[in-house]
Amino acid sequence: MGAGAYANLLLAAWETPAKLQFVAVLFAAGGALAFPLGLFLARFLSEGRRVEASFAAAFLCFAAATVAVTAVVYAIQYRSYYSAWHADIFSITWTFQLVFTTLAALYQFLVLGVRLFFPFGFLALFAAAFWFARRSR
Numbered sequence: 001m002g003a004g005a006y007a008n009l010l011l012a013a014w015e016t017p018a019k020l021q022f023v024a025v026l027f028a029a030g031g032a033l034a035f036p037l038g039l040f041l042a043r044f045l046s047e048g049r050r051v052e053a054s055f056a057a058a059f060l061c062f063a064a065a066t067v068a069v070t071a072v073v074y075a076i077q078y079r080s081y082y083s084a085w086h087a088d089i090f091s092i093t094w095t096f097q098l099v100f101t102t103l104a105a106l107y108q109f110l111v112l113g114v115r116l117f118f119p120f121g122f123l124a125l126f127a128a129a130f131w132f133a134r135r136s137r
Contacts, residue, residue, distance in 0.1 A: 001066060002028025004120030026077060027116065030070025035128075038065035042132055051133050058132035062125055067117070071109045078105035 006024035014020060041061035046054040079101050086101075087093035117125075 001031030001070065001117065001121050001124065002026075004124060005116040007120050008116050008118075023116070026073055027070055030073045031066055031121075033073065034065040034069035035062070037069065038062040039132070041065065046132075055129050055133035059125065059129035062128050062132075066121075066125070067114060070113070071106050074109045074113060075102050075105035078102075078108070 002024040005027035006020060009015070009020050009023060038058075038061045041064075042054070042058040045057040045061060049057070079098065082097075082101050086097045
């Protein structure tokens with residue numbers, strides 16, 4: 001996932017090399033953390049099913065887990081950046097700031113970050129689902 005995001009941003013001539021690397025590491029971390037979750041869910045959903053069902057389950061589970069975990073990793077980084085301007089910890093104001101900063105980060109990721117999964121991440125997703133379906137026979 002990190003290589004796909006890096007390639008997308010590199011082809012778009014985006015920002016500085018340090019920022020490219022940071023985004024690539026963020027997407028790589030999201031993909032690496034999501035793989036065990038997606039694998040567990042795919043195994044659970046495809047238990048005793050045919051190859052086609054295993055492929056579909058793996059495709060959906062890997063996609064959902066990758067997007068969700070990468071969004072959470074992005075939200076954590078986003079929150080840590082803006083925490084310098086937030087109120088004292090565990091106050092009511094801090095709680096509102098935490099909730100709305102996290103929601104804003106998730107929204108921003110869904111609008112701007114998901115596009116970085118295409119087309120390279122989609123190919124990796126297809127390959128992982130194919131690997132899973134062939135392996136589960």
